[in-house]
Amino acid sequence: xxxxxxxxxxxxxxxxxxxxxxxxxxxxxxxxxxxxxxxxxxxxxxxxxxxxxxxxxxxxxxxxxxxxxxxxxxxxxxxxxxxxxxxxxxxxxxxxxxxxxxxxxxxxxxxxxxxxxxxxxxxxxxxxxxxxxxxxxxxxxxxxxxxxxxxxxxxxxxxxxxxxxxxxxxxxxxxxxxxxxxxxxxxxxxxxxxxxxxxxxxxxxxxxxxxxxxxxxxxxxxxxxxxxxxxxxxxxxxxxxxxxxxxxxxxxxxxxxxxxxxxxxxxxxxxxxxxxxxxxxxxxxxxxxxxxxxxxxxxxxxxxxxx
Amino acid sequence: xxxxxxxxxxxxxxxxxxxxxxxxxxxxxxxxxxxxxxxxxxxxxxxxxxxxxxxxxxxxxxxxxxxxxxxxxxxxxxxxxxxxxxxxxxxxxxxxxxxxxxxxxxxxxxxxxxxxxxxxxxxxxxxxxxxxxxxxxxxxxxxxxxxxxxxxxxxxxxxxxxxxxxxxxxxxxxxxxxxxxxxxxxxxxxxxxxxxxxxxxxxxxxxxxxxxxxxxxxxxxxxxxxxxxxxxxxxxxxxxxxxxxxxxxxxxxxxxxxxxxxxxxxxxxxxxxxxxxxxxxxxxxxxxxxxxxxxxxxxxxxxxxxxxxxxxxxxxxxxxxxxxxxxxxxxxxxxxxxxxxxxxxxxxxxxxxxxxxxxxxxxxxxxxxxxxxxxxxxxxxxxxxxxxxxxxxxxxxxxxxxxxxxxxxxxxxxxxxxxxxxxxxxxxxxxxxxxxxxxxxxxxxxxxxxxxxxxxx
Ligand SMILES: Nc1ncnc2c1ncn2[C@@H]1O[C@H](COP(=O)(O)OP(=O)(O)O)[C@@H](O)[C@H]1O
Ligand SMILES: [Mg+2]
Numbered sequence: 001x002x003x004x005x006x007x008x009x010x011x012x013x014x015x016x017x018x019x020x021x022x023x024x025x026x027x028x029x030x031x032x033x034x035x036x037x038x039x040x041x042x043x044x045x046x047x048x049x050x051x052x053x054x055x056x057x058x059x060x061x062x063x064x065x066x067x068x069x070x071x072x073x074x075x076x077x078x079x080x081x082x083x084x085x086x087x088x089x090x091x092x093x094x095x096x097x098x099x100x101x102x103x104x105x106x107x108x109x110x111x112x113x114x115x116x117x118x119x120x121x122x123x124x125x126x127x128x129x130x131x132x133x134x135x136x137x138x139x140x141x142x143x144x145x146x147x148x149x150x151x152x153x154x155x156x157x158x159x160x161x162x163x164x165x166x167x168x169x170x171x172x173x174x175x176x177x178x179x180x181x182x183x184x185x186x187x188x189x190x191x192x193x194x195x196x197x198x199x200x201x202x203x204x205x206x207x208x209x210x211x212x213x214x215x216x217x218x219x220x221x222x223x224x225x226x227x228x229x230x231x232x233x234x235x236x237x238x239x240x241x242x243x244x245x246x247x248x249x250x251x252x253x254x255x256x257x258x259x260x261x262x263x264x265x266x267x268x269x270x271x272x273x274x275x276x277x278x279x280x281x282x283x284x285x286x287x288x289x290x291x292x293x294x295x296x297x298x299x300x301x302x303x304x305x306x307x
Numbered sequence: 308x309x310x311x312x313x314x315x316x317x318x319x320x321x322x323x324x325x326x327x328x329x330x331x332x333x334x335x336x337x338x339x340x341x342x343x344x345x346x347x348x349x350x351x352x353x354x355x356x357x358x359x360x361x362x363x364x365x366x367x368x369x370x371x372x373x374x375x376x377x378x379x380x381x382x383x384x385x386x387x388x389x390x391x392x393x394x395x396x397x398x399x400x401x402x403x404x405x406x407x408x409x410x411x412x413x414x415x416x417x418x419x420x421x422x423x424x425x426x427x428x429x430x431x432x433x434x435x436x437x438x439x440x441x442x443x444x445x446x447x448x449x450x451x452x453x454x455x456x457x458x459x460x461x462x463x464x465x466x467x468x469x470x471x472x473x474x475x476x477x478x479x480x481x482x483x484x485x486x487x488x489x490x491x492x493x494x495x496x497x498x499x500x501x502x503x504x505x506x507x508x509x510x511x512x513x514x515x516x517x518x519x520x521x522x523x524x525x526x527x528x529x530x531x532x533x534x535x536x537x538x539x540x541x542x543x544x545x546x547x548x549x550x551x552x553x554x555x556x557x558x559x560x561x562x563x564x565x566x567x568x569x570x571x572x573x574x575x576x577x578x579x580x581x582x583x584x585x586x587x588x589x590x591x592x593x594x595x596x597x598x599x600x601x602x603x604x605x606x607x608x609x610x611x612x613x614x615x616x617x618x619x620x621x622x623x624x625x626x627x628x629x630x631x632x633x634x635x636x637x638x639x640x641x642x643x644x645x646x647x648x649x650x651x652x653x654x655x656x657x658x659x660x661x662x663x664x665x666x667x668x669x670x671x672x673x674x675x676x677x678x679x680x681x682x683x684x685x686x687x688x689x690x691x692x693x694x695x696x697x698x699x700x701x702x703x704x705x706x707x708x709x710x711x712x713x714x715x716x717x718x719x720x721x722x723x724x725x726x727x728x729x730x731x732x733x734x735x736x737x738x739x740x741x742x743x744x745x746x747x748x749x750x751x752x753x754x755x756x757x758x759x760x761x762x763x764x
Pocket of ligand 1: 411412417418419432434466488489490491492493494538539541551552553554
């Protein structure tokens, strides 16, 4: 059983993500990161174990490497990913609970992704009528089948979190201060990595993510690290470690910068229509991802032919 | 190839030759595929890199060499393809890539057919994922778990799944999701029903050994099968047993989840703790089923054929004895046990397993006895069972290659058959409700004569 490894994105898939959605890099990043924030927030409100939410985030990332992010509303894909993962796990969530949580998070009453925090005292704003709920449920069920089809029903996700704990124990020699503090910080970095627009969980294996998160946490705490290339013990080379560390440390900065560039990002969850409006403003054509070829291979073949 | 009781050696020779040829062709095909995959990936990478020269981060994040984590992953992939250790993902292929030959089974829950892969010519079994029409909870969790578990398993005694394919309309997948399974000629139930003479003890040993090896693999990987029975055990013409039908299976942790449904396992193979409504159970429920299958292999008849839950319970007590605080500490705390009234005198109510199988060696009877321990704690684990004396004593397990071959029924239309009380797929059945009380009270008088009484107080 391949329980410590994940399938990784192919170069063609990574390339295709850019070409199919026709989103400029910065918008692409914004869509990815803010939708993953939404998934995390929903997981918290549904009181799901972090492992469930994290797996949903990874499924979503994989899915967007097959179907363009612009094909469905971002929040629906996020909700469907949570629905699928929770269904397979110990705490299945009903579509209704998920619908309520997303209705709240997308409403003006939720502080999520808002610069000015709302008072949240107007529940009518996130009241879900029966017909709203029915429509939501239809979209989620259709997306459930769609996502599973796009991933050829492979829902297995290996998370780096348990590995990181094991590594930390092995690394006792680092003499890192308080064990609890440092492992909590490692987990934080691993969860931040889920949001990274570089889609680190579909480009790197769990052991590399775990090692990088430990490196970052140790640095945060100013722990003295051994001179040796200790990461090699965990099968990570310096180049990969360096890349991941930069990736982990830069998520906040990237998002801060994007929020400065695009003030509408401070007005709640990012939706397809907001992104489309931004595209129009920049004079870009909006691709909804539907007209593109069925397969990334097709696309690549076409490009090779035209060379 | 030694002569077998069911097939002529000429046929066997022809079959072997064909198999060899098939193997060679498959290998060539596989190699071709891998090569193509690699070429495509390289081409794609080249294209991507060329078209995004400014995007050096993207290419940097793909180190040229990636070490494998563990040597046993994907044994036969050439070292060049280490990147693909865990595979990738892409859309499911269409069921149109297969050509249906015939139905194998139209069972309680599903539909299984024999088909050929149009590109490779390989024969496979297609199993349709049964969907409830208008089910507002989406794809059935049992089916999704079955797929996930089969994807994760790789063992010679577990049926292997090649892929999941879908019908043509990918926007509506209703009733058109198919598991592509390796085709296995027989299931053990049909063989047992049709064979003119019982299995030899060396054959039973080999079958049981393989069942145990497969079960040990599942349990070592935290998987409970929860529906082991002869119709879910497949046997190919090379004497290999494959555990199939993971529709009830699930991953469990250690300690096991606090609340698992006890509505699992087809009635005749269901353990006493499940019948008594236990909420937390483990691998021992599968070991009980293994015991029932052992008994069935000996007699060609299901061992404990209860008509309903209560009858099943009394059949078990008749064979295995009535539980006491010594033989099964704590059983009285189980939900459905509080209402049982059992005789105090254990002299008349001990196990009669040995008496029922008088021709068995004492090691064999001992093993059956252990598997059918009322107390789940006393059943051997699958791993421990592999070391049991029974397998080491003469007659030794018959080598797989010397197994008789059987006429395959899977090549023809198969009849529907009766299987009682298969567990509901996700649906609640009922044990311990008002009806049950009625049955119990009704049974009170009947059972007294049988040496014990079973009733609600
Ligand atoms: N891989 C296979 N090769 C050949 N026959 C199979 C295969 N899988 C299942 N069958 C046949 O189909 C029957 C039903 O399949 P199973 O997986 O048990 O589904 P169900 O959930 O309907 O019981 C089995 O009892 C067996 O006879
Ligand atoms: Mg079955």
